[in-house]
Amino acid sequence: xxxxxxxxxxxxxxxxxxxxxxxxxxxxxxxxxxxxxxxxxxxxxxxxxxxxxxxxxxxxxxxxxxxxxxxxxxxxxxxxxxxxxxxxxxxxxxxxxxxxxxxxxxxxxxxxxxxxxxxxxxxxxxxxxxxxxxxxxxxxxxxxxxxxxxxxxxxxxxxxxxxxxxxxxxxxxxxxxxxxxxxxxxxxxxxxxxxxxxxxxxxxxxxxxxxxxxxxxxxxxxxxxxxxxxxxxxxxxxxxxxxxxxxxxxxxxxxxxxxxxxxxxxxxxxxxxxxxxxxxxxxxxxxxxxxxxxxxxxxxxxxxxxxxxxxxxxxxxxxxxxxxxxxxxxxxxxxxxxxxxxxxxxxxxxxxxxxxxxxxxxxxxxxxxxxxxxxxxxxxxxxxxxxxxxxxxxxxxxxxxxxxxxxxxxxxxxxxxxxxxxxxxxxxxxxxxxxxxxxxxxxxxxxxxxxxxxxxxxxxxxxxxxxxxxxxxxxxxxxxxxxxxxxxxxxxxxxxxxxxxxxxxxxxxxx
Numbered sequence: 108x109x110x111x112x113x114x115x116x117x118x119x120x121x122x123x124x125x126x127x128x129x130x131x132x133x134x135x136x137x138x139x140x141x142x143x144x145x146x147x148x149x150x151x152x153x154x155x156x157x158x159x160x161x162x163x164x165x166x167x168x169x170x171x172x173x174x175x176x177x178x179x180x181x182x183x184x185x186x187x188x189x190x191x192x193x194x195x196x197x198x199x200x201x202x203x204x205x206x207x208x209x210x211x212x213x214x215x216x217x218x219x220x221x222x223x224x225x226x227x228x229x230x231x232x233x234x235x236x237x238x239x240x241x242x243x244x245x246x247x248x249x250x251x252x253x254x255x256x257x258x259x260x261x262x263x264x265x266x267x268x269x270x271x272x273x274x275x276x277x278x279x280x281x282x283x284x285x286x287x288x289x290x291x292x293x294x295x296x297x298x299x300x301x302x303x304x305x306x307x308x309x310x311x312x313x314x315x316x317x318x319x320x321x322x323x324x325x326x327x328x329x330x331x332x333x334x335x336x337x338x339x340x341x342x343x344x345x346x347x348x349x350x351x352x353x354x355x356x357x358x359x360x361x362x363x364x365x366x367x368x369x370x371x372x373x374x375x376x377x378x379x380x381x382x383x384x385x386x387x388x389x390x391x392x393x394x395x396x397x398x399x400x401x402x403x404x405x406x407x408x409x410x411x412x413x414x415x416x417x418x419x420x421x422x423x424x425x426x427x428x429x430x431x432x433x434x435x436x437x438x439x440x441x442x443x444x445x446x447x448x449x450x451x452x453x454x455x456x457x458x459x460x461x462x463x464x465x466x467x468x469x470x471x472x473x474x475x476x477x478x479x480x481x482x483x484x485x486x487x488x489x490x491x492x493x494x495x496x497x498x499x500x501x502x503x504x505x506x507x508x509x510x511x512x513x514x515x516x517x518x519x520x521x522x523x524x525x526x527x528x529x530x531x532x533x534x535x536x537x538x539x540x541x542x543x544x545x546x547x548x549x550x551x552x553x554x555x556x557x558x559x560x561x562x563x564x565x566x567x568x569x570x571x572x573x574x575x576x577x578x579x580x581x582x583x584x585x586x587x588x589x590x591x592x593x594x595x596x597x598x599x600x601x602x603x604x605x606x607x608x609x610x611x612x613x614x615x616x617x618x
Contacts, residue, residue, distance in 0.1 A: 123547040124504035126258045127216040130471035132509075135428045141435045144373065148380040149185045151336070156180035157385050158337035163347055167392050183388055191388040192436055194395040199355060199439045201259060201291035202324045204587065208290045210258055212400070212473045213439040217507060219464075219500045221251045221493070222261025222328070222476040223446075224295055229482050229489035231573050234451055236487045239264035241279055241604050242615065243488075246580060247480065248287030250493050253583045256500040257479055260284065260292035261357070262328065263488045269603050277301035278600045281308045284325060286588050286609060293326040293357045299344035302327065302352070304600075311599060312592050326355040326400075331389075332382045334362035346386065350393040357474075358386045359402030359441060363415060364425070366408045372421060376428055379403035387438065400474065401438035403429045415484050417446025417477075418459025423466045430472025442472035445496060448484045452492040452569065456482065460496060465503045490580070491572040498549040505547045551575055580616040584609055 136144070160168065160181040169175070174182045198213035210218050227236040228243045244266050251260040262280060270276045277296055284292045285308070296302060305327070309319040319325075327349045331342040349356050360382035362368030364375040383403040390397040405425045409416045416422060426442045433440025444463035449456035467475050479496035480488045510516075521537050532538050551571050553560065560566070588596070596602055607613060 121255065121501070121547055122544045124256070124501060124508055126210060126218055128504055128507040129215045130217040130430070130468050130507055131215045131434060133427060133466060133469035134431060135424050135466075135470065136431050140373075141432065144376055144380055144432065145435065147377045148384060149188060151377060151381040152183040152188055152385060152388075153185045154182070155336065156182040157332075157382075159333070159340060160338055161340055161343060164338060164343060164389065167347065167389065171392050183385065188384055188388050191391040192384070192438070195387050195391050195401075195438055196396050196398045197437050197439070199398045199400065201326065201355065202322050203289055203291050204285075204324050205289035208258075210291060214473075215434065215471045216473060217468045217471065218258040218474050219256060219468075219478045219504075220259035220261045220441075220474050220476045221247065221257060221263050221479050222293070222443075223263050223481045223485050223488060225264045225481065225483075225485055225488045226267060227483075227487040228264065229451070229487040229492070231489065231491045231569070231576065236450075236483065238267040239488070240268045241266035241283060242608050244280060245283040245287050245604055245609065246490065246615075247488060247493070248284055248292065249583055249585060250490055250576075250579060251292075251479070252288035252290055252585060253579050254479065254493065254497040256497050256504060257493075258290065259474060260288045260290050261476055262292075262294045263480055273298050274301055274304055275601050275603070277305050278308055279603050281305040281325075282596060282600070282602050283604055285309060285312050286604075287585060289324075289585075289587055291324055291326070293328040295328040296345050297329070297341050299341075299348040302345065302348045302354075306352070306354075308596065308600060311595050312588060314592060314595070320352060320354065323355050326357040328357040328359075330359055330361055331386055332360040334360060334367035334382065335378060336382060336385075338385075343389070346390060347393055350390040350397045350399070353394055353397065356390060356397065356399035357402070357441060358390075358399055359383070359404045359443070359476075360386065361404045361406055361443075363406040363408050364421070365410050366413060368405060370408075370410065372405075372425060372428075375405040375425065376403070376432070379405040379429065380432055400441040401433045401436060402441040403432060404441075404443045405429060406443075416448050417443075417481075417484050418448045418455070418463060420462065422446070423463040426463060426472065427466040427470035430467050430470040433473065434471050439473050441474040441476050442467045443477045444468075444472070444475050445478040446481050446485050450483045450487075452482070452489060452495050452572065456492065457495075457499070461499050461503070464500065465506060468503050468507055490576045491569060494551055494572050494575045494579070495568065498552050501547050501549065577616065582611065584611055584613075 247263040368375040444467040447456040447459040480493035
């Protein structure tokens, strides 16, 4: 029994859940609703169009049949958009450098990811939100690498200490992602000129020119649309460059209902869908079949103040609807959930995160981004929140798995044996066999009896979360870049994170 208890306390794959479980049972939109949103979104692109199309975009779009209004808006014909949806990739393979960690986004498969690009790190003791650093980003990547219910490691924070130079920032975030995880990951770029440098970093790591393009283990994240209905001049350039190279684009659009999108939730979905389809269309005009996520992320304003809110019931249902719309098109979709407005990992954070993540997963959103660690309406990221959210994601995965009904699980003979025998199931072979396959156990949440909790001094869950963070951060220094590759990288690129910060003994995590 002691060995079984010890095994349950370790982090590793659980037999009760697995990545890529099927979603789609929750449908906030009817089939008729989906069709009307689709038709209206196509009308928006054909009759209202996209603003601020750069000369580079026009050079791609005009030969395909797009036109420009007197006011300078790019109109995308309905037939062209539908054609681009047809040729778009219906599945994206996100390679892990460990092949066991490769995931395939699309269909009704559901995965969970970090992301967010917050600009602050949340101190677990003081609650202070301080500027995030490159070392913090490395820590968040290696925490996501460790947590068993996180499938994909998106960039959680901005490395503000190296962001004064866009090239240096791009090179360093590409380096720390590859150093900290063999799960697929993403970084965000805002300048097309930096795409070549990032690819060169990853090719140098592999020791193979063109190796990254042949088996990409990371995606380029970006938001190439400025709502309402305008292309971002810099980020759209990144989209075009990444598409030309045939690399993976993790692209989204983020209109805010009541501010940069209609306050009506259906109207917000229409605009977000139109903007996301514009991204899909542009990428596939450049290169048919470009692996690009469909990412309508309709956000919500608190209309009393105009402030962004990521944890509301409205946000939960909007993101679930966005996942459903992606499935309507048959496109691999990304949604945003877990963006609590709470400033610390408290009761508010728990219910907001669980509600938004669960509804997005149950609706069949393929990649649930922002799922772990984000705090303060995406202003900060917390390692303690990450380990708590990992427990929450596991519970959501268990809900996704549902209940298997078979001759064995219906348990007729088990019931007969028990009522004719001991009148309890505790020692039955089925109970022992299903302890790990039918049930999932949290790593941090406290299920102990009140009496035991009282003896331990009435600790709240943050005590356990802080301890778990220190245990993981003090020991989990993955060695995913060998010494020779690291030497090549440091000789060629301005790598800012010292090797001493990437191994046990680093004073930031010394007990």
